[in-house]
Amino acid sequence: MGSASADGQLDAIIIGWGKGGKTLAGTLARAGQRVALIEQSTQMHGGTCINIGCVPTKALIHDAESRDGAGYDQQVFQAAVQRRDKLTAMMRAKNFSMLDDLESVLLVNGKAAFTGPRSVRVTAGSDELELSAAKIIINTGALPAIPDIEGAQIGGRVHDSTTIQHAQLPKTLAVVGGGYVGIEFASMFAQFGSKVTVLDRGSRALSKEDPDVAREVQACLEDAGAEIISSASVRSISQDEQGATVSYERRGEVHQLQADAVLIALGRVPNTAGLGLEAAGVQTGSRGEVAVDEFLATNVEGIYALGDANGGPQFTYVSLDDHRVLASQLLGDGSRSTKDRVAVPYTIFTTPPLARVGLSQEQAAQQGFQAKIAVKKVSEIAAMPRPKIVGDPRGIIKFVIDARSDQILGAALMHVDSQEVVNLVALAMRQHMTAAELRDQIFTHPSSTEALNEVLAQLG
Template sequence: MQKVQNIVIGFGKGGKTLAKFLAQRGEEVLVVERSPQMYGGTCINIACLPSKRLITEAARGTDFAAAIQGKIQMVNQLRDKNYHMLADEKTVTVLDGIAHFTGNHTIAVKTASGLKEFEGERIFINTGATPNIPTIPGLKDSQNLLTSTTAMELPKLPKKLVIVGAGYIGLEFAAMFASFGAHVTMLDHHATFLAREDDDVATMVAENLQKLGVEIKMDVALKKVQDQDQQTILTYEENNHEQTITADKVLVPAGRHPVTEKLGLENTDIQLASDGAIKVDSHLHTTVPNVWAIGDVKGGPQFTYISLDDFRIIKSELYGDGTRQTTNRGVVPTSVFIEPPLSQVGLTEKQAQVAGKHYELFKMPVAAIPKAKVLKDKRGMLKMLVDRDTKTIIGATIYAPESHEIINMVALAMRAQLPYMMLRDQIYTHPTISEAFNDLLKNPVN
């Protein structure tokens, strides 16, 4: 059995960044990755970057097949770059294989050349998450089933696409495929569309998707899925009536669950949380000393920038003052890459009301922003909530072009606890979406 100073299981964002950092300190690192197609992790291979590339291509009117080929080329380049980022380090070994624990600090890796065994002084679990498939009769076995991964590997555009669920990932795919020219229908069992968002925002998002050609059916129960010839028939219940819809492809973007199966955790004292994620404390320690969990596998928000911050937490503990923790990350902004993008940080107005917050609401339509006229896209609105007493920002929802960029400015102001007047009185370049803060924050609407 070979002893190694650091073992990283999985080539994801947090793990690869940590491996690079440790290697640059001269430390020995073994990185185990089960698939050469996943060098670099979920984001660059099957999630953030390829999906946003396709969304951008769809908005530009690019042919679907050409967009897919461009996406493949981009991913291949990024994957190769990420592999060499680690493999070219003198103290790093990248090993293709499937790792499972044989003890608290020992693993066996099944490789093409046989089983290899290692003992790690430190072990970092970075195995990510995998798509969920709802237990609906016939769905899992359908020849036309797509996940968020396989939807980006299609050689040609489906004419009729049904998306099961109207969550945020589903919205991105719905807008993208509709922009490419597919007829898209979304079936969701919830009674309310985007229930977590404010009603005015959710209504505007739904209207814009419908104008794009997306059909949204809420409060429906999918009963069964059956392939017929080359198509798939979905049977669902709506208003107590059974109905059917035919699709060329069925996309199920129903979230992702942590990858812990076949890790051999039963051979260790590593515990799982109730949601199936690896249980960690605020420093990402598992229930075994010197074993950490990073990224999606530990549960919580599944964003690549959270995985990157996990690296910072471990770096702070090992070679800093140890003050950085999951409990003091501060506010985390999010963006849904529809057109226009929907970005949010802190509380929505709905959440502030439930929490009994005393706030001032600032609100304006995108149509009032000069840059929107330049972009020929006047859809959307901006909302910001400010604490009445402290004058600090407690939340913002920006449904507007380039919102995914300017939401970070709001998050920074919130983290620094700046009074909202700092954004209101800032001198911005012109014409930009960010200069809308000058007008948005002039007068509250409540």
């Protein structure tokens, strides 16, 4: 069941092998503590990111982009899946060995459930193992949300973001959900040659983005052959040997969409069911998230939660920062908290990618800021040749600036390399650089970063 004996006193038990948990296990072990790390699936060693999330999906996206508009080809997709699988297997093995090599880490394969505030029972088939420790950390991540819609159960032609990575390449794909996951997968499969239709229940896709930014994303999706149908409320899904049918209502009329496969992409929910949290007295929120304070502590002394399970932003790098907060509590001076986080960026890996940090123009207005806007289409930025060099000058750059202080309130960057440039903008925001100071920085040429010189120069 594990890689070492369970004899002896444990200092900490970590349930789940996500980014925050595995990093914390190593940190505690190197500090001399004895740690048990429990994972229910041997295919999830290393966590969601390297196995079914960030790394494998971005590998598939890279291979889709490399096709440069070529048509449907099942063999090309299967070759991309094989490369994905090889990459994740290598990273999974590396993640396992990094902790297995530490003598004070006990690796346990099985499903954990609390039996009390200091104890868990791990089951793997007919095997059971009882473990106890003064500190227990919940790190069980999140799962795709499945709506209460007739026929929405995963199986056959109906997929979630995990199962579709190993499906046959559909000639036609219906994506239920116009949020970040749905849009990213729509972009990828369209570039693999699938005819993709996105059904979004909102009045427009990517509703958290400003309209001008969302329009750029939608235009690029349409360039790849994907269609977005807004104000579409899905009523039912059915499937047979010939295909799947999605029934949806739009503006009072019921429509039928035929497809080879359906992807349900309606977000992710904390994976806490079956943990026996009630046995430990741990409180949860409305979506099943473990309720924590700014130090990631639950209402039960000695029990903490990090990563997606605690209901915070569902990003691997936030889970990593959760590890820093918790390490500060368990090993340091306790000064770190989630309130320290400022200007946390994110990226949607469409083609080109959309990266954003801070407030949108709409959000700034809602919060009462007097904002000035610097915005420019990438194709119109003279001092940004890199996108043209690599053959994709599409996109938009938009900055939201506090008119009084010249502080950067937020930025949306949709262009080649935006997933890198956004980190520089976030750093500038954390360091309280003004827009003028960022505008006058010296950047390499030709690069995507140097676009900031020209875009911010519009503010004078």
